[in-house]
Amino acid sequence: MSEYVLQVEHLSKSFEKGKAVLQDVSFSVKKGEVVVIVGPSGCGKSTFLRCLNMLEPIDEGNIYLNGTVINRKDKNVSKIREKIGMVFQSYDLFPHMTIWKNILLAPKLVQKRDKQETQAQAEQLLKRVGLWEKKDAFPRQLSGGQKQRVAIVRALLMNPEVLLLDEITASLDPEMVREVLQVVLELAKEGRTMVIVTHEMEFARAVADRVIFMDQGAIVEEEKPGEFFRYPKTERAKKFLNTFHFEALEI
């Protein structure tokens, strides 16, 4: 057993020949650690997250889950994905199912878990995010923030070893961002292993054990959040962080 839940060695990827999206990225996450990846849009952070879940093929390098190489071509790819929970930007609940069915489908179908046990856990999780009374509603009847909380519950109910969150607040109205991030903060406090891509810098600072700054497909800085946000080392990181403070500059 490795001490790392996820480990990536020299990962490279390009969508077109000669245009690298990710170049030689190496990275690891310990159990219970929360790693936040920030960077300008188009820097490859979302693609990186999708590679971790094998939704994107990679050109070079290896990805390890608990010390074992995982591969997109593997026959057991769905078995591995069970252990890696993912929540997307566009809260992709299944529109033709109620919330209750949405969250229970995969545990039943994929994990063949005991019904009562799953239902009890589902109830507890829904109550925790304050959506128990919405269990019979359809996704279209929910607000964006509510949908995103359901998506988190759906991922959690699979009892994943690591949770990947891909800009989960990026398409939400500002007033809904908080309710979603609150849930994530609590998960972090509980010791969940998470890799988070986000544009919310305040949130990143609060939730992260480690911050990774990516630019042009490569990891530029890797720091404790306190260090990174106060004293970014590289010019690129300084420039990036400044874009979040333009109000202060104007005055």
Added chain:
Amino acid sequence: MQDSGIEVLFQGINAWRLWQGMFVSLKLAAISMALSILLGIIMGMIMTSKNWLVKAICRLYLETVRIMPQLVLLFLVYFGAAKHLGIDISGELSAVIVFTFWGTAEMGDIVRGALESIPKHQYESSYGLGMKRGQTFVYIILPQTIRSLIPAAINLLTRMIKTTSLVVLIGVVEVVKVGKQIIDASRFEIPTAALWIYGAIFMMYFVVCFPISKLSAVLEKRLQV
């Protein structure tokens, strides 16, 4: 009002015969539609292929069916097959073949559209939950596809019912043919029979197709995604 000719509809078993003819039309439409749905789903899945050759062949098939009048296809199968291939197939079978050939293309295109309208993330979030391709298709993609294609499929069904009136030209005795027979039989006693008979046939098509298209509207609302 004695001479208006409306009595032609109530003489003997005329009304019953017209309905029998209607059932022949409906039977042809129903069989063709059932086959078209089955084959159309497969066709639709093939049509989403990314292979250019497969795509080109599908395109050619669809365009051929759309450009060719159904009547020409019917003649081609009914007369052409008999003359050049020496196969003697009945008018009804020819009709089923032609309408299925047409319906499969149209249905395939409807299924293709429905499949392609499902966002990529639906697949991804399903895979992300550890579901396999087959499971994803059956539980996530197919139910959403069916919901979105119901209106178009029902529209195709009503078009098919109406188009069956062409089979009179290859000798199938359906509602229009029965109507003609009745008109011919009463040509001398009731010269205005044509008006009443064709009027009645018009109403019959309406009685059959209107509820179906209403049903489509209801289903569309109910199954809204």
